[in-house]
Amino acid sequence: xxxxxxxxxxxxxxxxxxxxxxxxxxxxxxxxxxxxxxxxxxxxxxxxxxxxxxxxxxxxxxxxxxxxxxxxxxxxxxxxxxxxxxxxxxxxxxxxxxxxxxxxxxxxxxxxxxxxxxxxxxxxxxxxxxxxxxxxxxxxxxxxxxxxxxxxxxxxxxxxxxxxxxxxxxxxxxxxxxxxxxxxxxxxxxxxxxxxxxxxxxxxxxxxxxxxxxxxxxxxxxxxxxxxxxxxxxxxxxxxxxxxxxxxxxxxxxxxxxxxxxxxxxxxxxxxxxxxxxxxxxxxxxxxxxxxxxxxxxxxxxxxxxxxxxxxxxxxxxxxxxxxxxxxxxxxxxxxxxxxxxxxxxxxxxxxxxxxxxxxxxxxxxxxxxxxxxxxxxxxxxxxxxxxxxxxxxxxxxxxxxxxxxxxxxxxxxxxxxxxxxxxxxxxxxxxxxxxxxxxxxxxxxxxxxxxxxxxxxxxxxxxxxxxxxxxxxxxxxxxxxxxxxxxxxxxxxxxxxxxxxxxxxxxxxxxxxxxxxxxxxxxxxxxxxxxxxxxxxxxxxxxxxxxxxxxxxxxxxxxxxxxxxxxxxxxxxxxxxxxxxxxxxxxxxxxxxxxxxxxxxxxxxxxxxxxxxxxxxxxxxxxxxxxxxxxxxxxxxxxxxxxxxxxxxxxxxxxxxxxxxxxxxxxxxxxxxxxxxxxxxxxxxxxxxxxxxxxxxxxxxxxxxxxxxx
Numbered sequence: 001x002x003x004x005x006x007x008x009x010x011x012x013x014x015x016x017x018x019x020x021x022x023x024x025x026x027x028x029x030x031x032x033x034x035x036x037x038x039x040x041x042x043x044x045x046x047x048x049x050x051x052x053x054x055x056x057x058x059x060x061x062x063x064x065x066x067x068x069x070x071x072x073x074x075x076x077x078x079x080x081x082x083x084x085x086x087x088x089x090x091x092x093x094x095x096x097x098x099x100x101x102x103x104x105x106x107x108x109x110x111x112x113x114x115x116x117x118x119x120x121x122x123x124x125x126x127x128x129x130x131x132x133x134x135x136x137x138x139x140x141x142x143x144x145x146x147x148x149x150x151x152x153x154x155x156x157x158x159x160x161x162x163x164x165x166x167x168x169x170x171x172x173x174x175x176x177x178x179x180x181x182x183x184x185x186x187x188x189x190x191x192x193x194x195x196x197x198x199x200x201x202x203x204x205x206x207x208x209x210x211x212x213x214x215x216x217x218x219x220x221x222x223x224x225x226x227x228x229x230x231x232x233x234x235x236x237x238x239x240x241x242x243x244x245x246x247x248x249x250x251x252x253x254x255x256x257x258x259x260x261x262x263x264x265x266x267x268x269x270x271x272x273x274x275x276x277x278x279x280x281x282x283x284x285x286x287x288x289x290x291x292x293x294x295x296x297x298x299x300x301x302x303x304x305x306x307x308x309x310x311x312x313x314x315x316x317x318x319x320x321x322x323x324x325x326x327x328x329x330x331x332x333x334x335x336x337x338x339x340x341x342x343x344x345x346x347x348x349x350x351x352x353x354x355x356x357x358x359x360x361x362x363x364x365x366x367x368x369x370x371x372x373x374x375x376x377x378x379x380x381x382x383x384x385x386x387x388x389x390x391x392x393x394x395x396x397x398x399x400x401x402x403x404x405x406x407x408x409x410x411x412x413x414x415x416x417x418x419x420x421x422x423x424x425x426x427x428x429x430x431x432x433x434x435x436x437x438x439x440x441x442x443x444x445x446x447x448x449x450x451x452x453x454x455x456x457x458x459x460x461x462x463x464x465x466x467x468x469x470x471x472x473x474x475x476x477x478x479x480x481x482x483x484x485x486x487x488x489x490x491x492x493x494x495x496x497x498x499x500x501x502x503x504x505x506x507x508x509x510x511x512x513x514x515x516x517x518x519x520x521x522x523x524x525x526x527x528x529x530x531x532x533x534x535x536x537x538x539x540x541x542x543x544x545x546x547x548x549x550x551x552x553x554x555x556x557x558x559x560x561x562x563x564x565x566x567x568x569x570x571x572x573x574x575x576x577x578x579x580x581x582x583x584x585x586x587x588x589x590x591x592x593x594x595x596x597x598x599x600x601x602x603x604x605x606x607x608x609x610x611x612x613x614x615x616x617x618x619x620x621x622x623x624x625x626x627x628x629x630x631x632x633x634x635x636x637x638x639x640x641x642x643x644x645x646x647x648x649x650x651x652x653x654x655x656x657x658x659x660x661x662x663x664x665x666x667x668x669x670x671x672x673x674x675x676x677x678x679x680x681x682x683x684x685x686x687x688x689x690x691x692x693x694x695x696x697x698x699x700x701x702x703x704x705x706x707x708x709x710x711x
Contacts, residue, residue, distance in 0.1 A: 025146030047166030086133030105129025338366030426462035513540035531581035559596035570624035608641030650697030
């Protein structure tokens, strides 16, 4: 929670209303699982806030979801639409990473939570695998109605000064209370269980044993008093098998009966039949014979665990490996690693350190003490610090409590910062490139299996970090080149308020062909241009520099002539790339603008009273195609208080989003920013665009406002 707002936990009525709305959504849709994510204002990450239908450990790795992630809830919020996945096959086709780590039969729906133009979060709902592959109109309406209800609760809380802020961990709603049986019914139920063959037991939704009859106790070889309240694969050693945990998860997530057969040493085969419900799982245990081997045995799907058990080891390694394939930069690697590891392993602080010129360097950190290792930033690799020692030797160090760390490194001075910690080498091709520091706020015994798992995870992280550092180096070079091809500053023009922004695509080299320019011609006239060269590489950037130079050289001529000259130059060069361009001649004395376009997105014109529209100009052919192409012009008044927004298509284009709708949304945001200066408006529009179209293309934006006379 943040200090500037009243925590929602202190406002019971708001919390209860929100929890009740989620519970109602589950009942009205007949879903088995619900996950409510909140998006803080101006945030870029969704936070899991309320969870219903599954225990917290099954959702631990999805407590934070970046808006840019390829997941159903991120897409639903970003694209502002309902995402429906009616089968495991559909999930695998559209979201292969999610399907890889959740290979169970279920249907999934994700929907945004909005009020007006404000994105507040999203909801994920799961239905049992028996659900139809189609979402009925009644269910769809119930989902939308529930999301609207949640949105209104959030809006009212914000207006009352107590905004609902996500906590460190989600609130888990209790399962519905079963109807207590009468004495006669309870007796009949007990007799019914006794007559069944084999043994019977019951599990809570988190897998803990709550009931074990005498027959089940005999078959398991465990006394009821020894295993009640425990996880069976923890308290009964021969059940410590990934298959056991995986079938439990399949039952909880898919809400479908499932069964498996395992060997109780030395020679007793037992079949376990799991029957899940909304309040727990009923289990039948039946003696059987050794199962016949299959001709083509199907490998068990990867299990899900929030603890480093054998099943957890398989899951965490697979999940982290799949997640890190989406990491591009060093920042991405650290953020994704923090999102996956910290909630799953109860880690309070994560720090990644590398070496540069013989010294330690903090690359990034996450958690409650992000400055934990800052005191060692810049320390020589020969210094007596645990991070340097691990980096130099390539051997991990684990300290279960502070006394162990103090004995090994008396000068580390971390007494009030950590209660336990692990220092893991980041090794690539046998060469240590850095250290991963994990800190805990209480003593933490590191079992052998957990040590092996964390060391393996550090290896995956090292590979991703090495790739990311190479990308970062290329990106810095690309950004430097791009910066030198664009104007360093915009001219100061009396009577105009101007602002410009350029954002490279978050995918690829980080360099492209988008450009803008503002050219002061004389005391009363100014030229503005914006354009987009086809491609996102060094060739596009080089051509962009030539186009900008050509436009600059022709500026002052009528707009149609400027574009015609530039077009003839491009066709002579024949670069094999096409260019869109919008050129504007501003007559400050006559308070008018003359525009011509070469296949460029229409600019927005905002009137002094806030009315905003897209200017659909007479069409002109893209530059570089036909040397004889003509570019007709259009003239619009530009009274004091009016403003123009010139932009490239990266500001509005997104997969699956209608271009006209996106432009209309942009115009709405431009209109709402009527009282802001152009620098603030530019930040607002770019922030909106990166949320709606997350880094799929470059963005160039040029805003021009005719100032009102003072007084």
